[in-house]
Amino acid sequence: MPEQDPSARPRIRELAEIGGRTDTRDVLAHATAQAHREYDDYFIVDIDAHVSEDHFWAEVLELIDNDVWRHIGMDQLGKFAGNNALLNIQPGMSQQSVGGRIGHQGRKEPLDGVTGHPFVGAARRGMDAMGLDYQVVFPSAMLLLGMHPQDEIEVVLGRAFNRWLTEVVLPQDDRLKGMLYLPYNTPEACEELVERYAGDDGIIGYTVCSTRNNPVHSDVYTRLYKLIEDSGKPLAFHSGYHWGDPSFAQLNRFLSMHALSFTHYNQIHVTNWIINAMPERFPKLRMVWVESGLAWIPFLMQRLDHEVLMRPSEAPGLTRLPSEYMRDMWYTSQPMERTSMELLEAGMKAFGAETQLLYSSDWPHWDWDAPSTITRLPFLSEQAKRNILGLNAARVFNLPTDRRKPAAQRVLQDRPGIS
Amino acid sequence: MSAAQHEIVVAGLADLEERERLVVEVDGVELGIYFHAGEVRAWHNVCPHQGGPVCQGKIMPRTVQTVREDRKNGGPAFHPSDRTIVCPWHGFEFDIGTGRHPSAPGIGLRPIPVRVQGDDVIVTIRGDQPGFPGR
Numbered sequence: 001m002p003e004q005d006p007s008a009r010p011r012i013r014e015l016a017e018i019g020g021r022t023d024t025r026d027v028l029a030h031a032t033a034q035a036h037r038e039y040d041d042y043f044i045v046d047i048d049a050h051v052s053e054d055h056f057w058a059e060v061l062e063l064i065d066n067d068v069w070r071h072i073g074m075d076q077l078g079k080f081a082g083n084n085a086l087l088n089i090q091p092g093m094s095q096q097s098v099g100g101r102i103g104h105q106g107r108k109e110p111l112d113g114v115t116g117h118p119f120v121g122a123a124r125r126g127m128d129a130m131g132l133d134y135q136v137v138f139p140s141a142m143l144l145l146g147m148h149p150q151d152e153i154e155v156v157l158g159r160a161f162n163r164w165l166t167e168v169v170l171p172q173d174d175r176l177k178g179m180l181y182l183p184y185n186t187p188e189a190c191e192e193l194v195e196r197y198a199g200d201d202g203i204i205g206y207t208v209c210s211t212r213n214n215p216v217h218s219d220v221y222t223r224l225y226k227l228i229e230d231s232g233k234p235l236a237f238h239s240g241y242h243w244g245d246p247s248f249a250q251l252n253r254f255l256s257m258h259a260l261s262f263t264h265y266n267q268i269h270v271t272n273w274i275i276n277a278m279p280e281r282f283p284k285l286r287m288v289w290v291e292s293g294l295a296w297i298p299f300l301m302q303r304l305d306h307e308v309l310m311r312p313s314e315a316p317g318l319t320r321l322p323s324e325y326m327r328d329m330w331y332t333s334q335p336m337e338r339t340s341m342e343l344l345e346a347g348m349k350a351f352g353a354e355t356q357l358l359y360s361s362d363w364p365h366w367d368w369d370a371p372s373t374i375t376r377l378p379f380l381s382e383q384a385k386r387n388i389l390g391l392n393a394a395r396v397f398n399l400p401t402d403r404r405k406p407a408a409q410r411v412l413q414d415r416p417g418i419s
Numbered sequence: 420m421s422a423a424q425h426e427i428v429v430a431g432l433a434d435l436e437e438r439e440r441l442v443v444e445v446d447g448v449e450l451g452i453y454f455h456a457g458e459v460r461a462w463h464n465v466c467p468h469q470g471g472p473v474c475q476g477k478i479m480p481r482t483v484q485t486v487r488e489d490r491k492n493g494g495p496a497f498h499p500s501d502r503t504i505v506c507p508w509h510g511f512e513f514d515i516g517t518g519r520h521p522s523a524p525g526i527g528l529r530p531i532p533v534r535v536q537g538d539d540v541i542v543t544i545r546g547d548q549p550g551f552p553g554r
Contacts, residue, residue, distance in 0.1 A: 010427050010445050010446045011444075011445070011446055012427070012429060012443050012444070012445050013443060014441065014442065014443050015443065015444060015449065015464070016475070017442075018472060018476060018507040027472075027507070029472070030465070030471055030472050030508075031470075098510045101477055101479065101510050102507065102509065102510045103507055104507070104508075367509065368509075372469065373469065419472070419475055
């Protein structure tokens with residue numbers, strides 16, 4: 001090759017492999033670049049993210065208000081259970097990272113030198129890198145607690161987590177918001193929590209982990225729903241998986257179980273909610289369905305409509321078709337199935353995505369979605385994209401829409417730039 | 420060669436052979452250069468899925484399904500020679516040599532022209548290629 005003019009020599013910089021310890025801002029640098037080019041002026045709210053609270057599980061356990069359960073939890077923490085103390089998740093069956101291929105699932109990012117609590121520092125890095133104005137954080141480790149055979153453990157952990165969230169995390173950055181964990185297997189405990197936190201500004205709604213076998217139309221929840229409706233804050237059902245469920249025990253791959261179970265639990269809860277005419281009894285209660293993707297929604301709308309038309313005597317409380325009630329609900333976007341744009345577009349039209357869809361990232365879980373998953377949809381109008389990414393959430397959760405995030409260009413400049 | 424293209428030496432062949440993979444940013448264009456089975460390949464560091472930094476993930480043996488002589492399941496196994504590039508964002512996998520997804524050959528990485536001259540690994544960067552990744 002001819003010798004190059006030194007002044008014209010290209011600038012070559014090597015980039016390191018990305019793994020579980022890589023700085024979030026480097027992992028997400030391509031998302032920041034997307035924000036810089038495509039959506040830096042959008043107002044964006046992420047309704048579902050998880051950061052990595054399991055690294056701070058000891059802080060949650062310390063806040064358990066029952067001496068005996070706190071003692072057992074702390075004892076387990078220091079011995080065989082570690083950050084899974086008191087929890088019913090099965091680490092050996094947690095195969096989300098695909099054998100370590102996806103490093104940010106269960107990440108162990110060094111957070112030395114971050115301002116404030118390291119959880120908040122990690123969350124802020126993610127928010128800035130993705131171009132988010134607000135982020136709702138929810139505990140990954142507690143997503144399966146509804147299947148815990150010991151109801152009182154769900155109650156003590158729910159109370160402790162809510163204290164940690166509202167006393168330790170949320171006061172440090174008002175871009176972070178929380179959805180209160182409701183220990184739904186014990187309705188009275190849920191009622192106490194709603195009454196205690198209804199006026200907390202950091203708590204913008206309430207979450208039930210969907211992975212459980214409780215009929216949502218049961219009268220044991222009537223007072224709870226009334227309290228939530230009166231609070232003016234939404235009730236979300238966050239889906240999940242449970243390989244121990246007999247139907248899913250037939251599935252031999254995490255992929256298969258994950259594909260079906262995350263839609264399964266919310267389909268059951270939506271079906272019970274509508275067929276038992278709960279929207280007629282609680283017309284002002286805003287319902288949000290989290291982390292089931294979107295493909296199940298048009299299926300269930302059409303399926304329930306068809307059944308109700310044939311068997312109206314079994315759903316006598318309904319004054320409209322199920323699909324019409326479902327169009328009054330809100331849905332989070334992730335994990336958004338998009339191998340067929342025709343199906344996705346039809347599905348979004350079916351439930352009115354322009355007003356009913358809420359962007360969610362699910363970061364740092366393995367199947368997270370960047371905001372560009374919405375901005376790059378070819379069939380959405382500019383206004384629809386802005387609604388889905390943040391303005392719908394602002395309406396549902398009563399959030400101000402002034403800009404809270406730093407400029408994407410500045411985030412790119414400030415990142416370590418090693419990876 | 421048009422004026423919009425630049426040939427750039429990005430690595431030494433012996434170094435690349437030893438390391439198997441090198442990811443670099445050249446004047447704002449990110450690319451991964453690979454040495455595998457005696458061949459050199461270069462791919463844009465942009466996953467076709469969501470624009471993730473695909474070349475900065477792990478390199479893994481391709482997982483194959485084995486079937487025994489009686490057609491019963493022999494379990495999963497690692498292919499003895501095929502290697503895949505794994506996107507660290509969501510786990511999309513691509514064959515190092517072809518850039519194709521193992522389950523969906525229609526989905527693939529965008530190639531960058533690369534050649535070896537002596538010990539120099541030389542890529543051709545087009546001036547109209549994205550100045551910053553994430554597309």
